[in-house]
Amino acid sequence: MNIARLKSEPEIFYSLQGEGPRTGTPAVFLRLAGCNLHCSWCDTRYSWLSGCELSAAGVADRVLSYDCSSLVITGGEPLLQAADIEQLLALLPADMHVEIETNGTLPPTPALAERVNQWNVSPKLAHSGNSAEQAICPSALAAFVATGRAWFKFVVSSEEDWPAIAALNLPQQRIILMPCAATRADLTAARPAVAELCLQHRVRLGDRLHVVLWDDEKGK
Numbered sequence: 452m453n454i455a456r457l458k459s460e461p462e463i464f465y466s467l468q469g470e471g472p473r474t475g476t477p478a479v480f481l482r483l484a485g486c487n488l489h490c491s492w493c494d495t496r497y498s499w500l501s502g503c504e505l506s507a508a509g510v511a512d513r514v515l516s517y518d519c520s521s522l523v524i525t526g527g528e529p530l531l532q533a534a535d536i537e538q539l540l541a542l543l544p545a546d547m548h549v550e551i552e553t554n555g556t557l558p559p560t561p562a563l564a565e566r567v568n569q570w571n572v573s574p575k576l577a578h579s580g581n582s583a584e585q586a587i588c589p590s591a592l593a594a595f596v597a598t599g600r601a602w603f604k605f606v607v608s609s610e611e612d613w614p615a616i617a618a619l620n621l622p623q624q625r626i627i628l629m630p631c632a633a634t635r636a637d638l639t640a641a642r643p644a645v646a647e648l649c650l651q652h653r654v655r656l657g658d659r660l661h662v663v664l665w666d667d668e669k670g671k
């Protein structure tokens with residue numbers, strides 16, 4: 452598996468889930484390298500590069516060393532390495548809670564659709580700098596909806612983002628809007644406008660607990 456490299460080490464660490472419906476849950480994080488999008492505000496650009504090669508068994512050993520029953524696989528875009536993830540999950544306890552963070556451009560493989568407990572799908576809007584053709588794949592989004600275990604997190608920067616979200620016809624109760632902010636100061640400033648947007652459209656507000664706690668520190 453190709454793991455993002457942070458401070459010369461493969462980025463596998465223990466922290467609290469910072470986003471989505473399981474915010475605050477202790478989890479092991481595995482950040483895979485490589486992404487098929489290039490968001491202008493990406494806060495993990497280093498993950499676009501090739502990182503450290505580790506076998507699935509080597510990754511499983513590191514994940515299990517934390518003695519934690521929850522795993523969050525993020526990126527980059529993890530589903531670029533779907534076959535490797537399948538191998539890894541086969542080596543982990545069947546009752547380990549597994550979340551995958553994805554940009555929603557690649558559909559889950561049948562094996563992952565079956566095994567993964569929660570999909571945190573984050574389609575990218577126009578302000579990310581990606582074209583809609585690159586960033587939005589309706590058939591992949593439909594495949595995530597079909598799992599019944601997907602949440603759709605949108606980074607929003609203004610009211611103007613809402614029509615593009617509504618046009619996707621996703622289950623309203625599974626939509627989460629999050630401020631576009633990578634620092635504590637930016638998050639504090641952006642949060643009230645996004646809260647208003649959530650009230651107006653009756654969808655959930657998503658915070659960024661890791662930013663609240665650790666600002667823009669990486670590997671947390």
Ligand code: SF4
Nearest residue numbers: 486488490493527554
């Ligand atoms: S999809 Fe995620 S990892 Fe990829 S460029 Fe966008 S924000 Fe960064």
